[in-house]
Amino acid sequence: xxxxxxxxxxxxxxxxxxxxxxxxxxxxxxxxxxxxxxxxxxxxxxxxxxxxxxxxxxxxxxxxxxxxxxxxxxxxxxxxxxxxxxxxxxxxxxxxxxxxxxxxxxxxxxxxx
Amino acid sequence: xxxxxxxxxxxxxxxxxxxxxxxxxxxxxxxxxxxxxxxxxxxxxxxxxxxxxxxxxxxxxxxxxxxxxxxxxxxxxxxxxxxxxxxxxxxxxxxxxxxxxxxxxxxxxxxxx
Numbered sequence: 001x002x003x004x005x006x007x008x009x010x011x012x013x014x015x016x017x018x019x020x021x022x023x024x025x026x027x028x029x030x031x032x033x034x035x036x037x038x039x040x041x042x043x044x045x046x047x048x049x050x051x052x053x054x055x056x057x058x059x060x061x062x063x064x065x066x067x068x069x070x071x072x073x074x075x076x077x078x079x080x081x082x083x084x085x086x087x088x089x090x091x092x093x094x095x096x097x098x099x100x101x102x103x104x105x106x107x108x109x110x111x112x113x
Numbered sequence: 114x115x116x117x118x119x120x121x122x123x124x125x126x127x128x129x130x131x132x133x134x135x136x137x138x139x140x141x142x143x144x145x146x147x148x149x150x151x152x153x154x155x156x157x158x159x160x161x162x163x164x165x166x167x168x169x170x171x172x173x174x175x176x177x178x179x180x181x182x183x184x185x186x187x188x189x190x191x192x193x194x195x196x197x198x199x200x201x202x203x204x205x206x207x208x209x210x211x212x213x214x215x216x217x218x219x220x221x222x223x224x225x226x
Contacts, residue, residue, distance in 0.1 A: 002156060002158070004156070031212075033214070035216075042216065042217075042218040042219060043157075043203060043216040043219070044216075045213055045214060045215065045216070048212055048213070050212070055212050056211070056212045056213045058213060090156055090157070092156075092157075100145055100147075100162050100164050100207070101159050101162065102147075102157075102159065102214065103159075104149075104156035104157040104158070105156050106155060106156045107155075107156055
């Protein structure tokens with residue numbers, strides 16, 4: 001158990017819908033990363049937050065957005081969902097600015113039908 | 114720009130044989146390098162990391178990796194494979210001074226009895 005929690009574990013929704021994925025980092029970790037893992041694209045970095053502020057952006061679509069709240073949990077919002085958005089979404093947390101180790105949550109499996 | 118290449122999307126070894134998973138990186142600045150393991154239906158778990166200290170890095174479960182700057186490689190090895198090592202392995206790079214982690218496409222290790 002990494003100490004990172006993600007909810008829900010599974011999510012099935014229809015095209016065009018909007019969903020919110022939630023991540024709680026390890027106690028004391030200030031930074032949260034979001035990743036998308038699909039069979040054809042591998043593990044893609046989406047976005048990183050540090051202590052409530054956006055720190056780095058990767059291959060995140062405009063239909064996707066994220067935020068980190070004062071209690072340090074983070075939410076990834078996916079809207080206008082398409083079939084191709086079906087994937088595993090992971091969040092990971094690190095302790096601070098220069099921390100190296102990422103601790104991954106168990107993931108949310110999103111299926112868009 | 115950073116990138117990671119993992120040679121061989123699938124590797125099979127016999128139980129007790131040497132495990133060698135290859136990773137080459139590209140980074141314009143000194144890199145931090147990581148190996149993660151992912152078991153089915155789980156998140157990624159850190160095996161080991163290189164952060165500019167010793168070039169030979171020992172990790173969990175008997176794995177180790179050697180940073181070779183001249184070859185831009187960070188191959189993962191284990192002297193004797195165990196059935197429980199069957200999983201997918203990811204190499205990742207983070208350039209110093211940045212916060213983005215770039216992951217390779219993964220190598221699925223199969224251990225034959």
